[in-house]
Amino acid sequence: MFSAVLAEESELVNHLPIPAPVYGIVAFIVFVGLLAVTYAFRSVWTRH
Numbered sequence: 001m002f003s004a005v006l007a008e009e010s011e012l013v014n015h016l017p018i019p020a021p022v023y024g025i026v027a028f029i030v031f032v033g034l035l036a037v038t039y040a041f042r043s044v045w046t047r048h
Contacts, residue, residue: 016023
């Protein structure tokens, strides 16, 4: 019985909907997008 419990605990289950590296790629794209928006509005204060 105890060996069955140990065997069940050692099983690795991946419940992610997409592969793990994709999360990093999506985060990088989001941060680059935020950088682009920040860069686009960098001199708005001088025009008003």
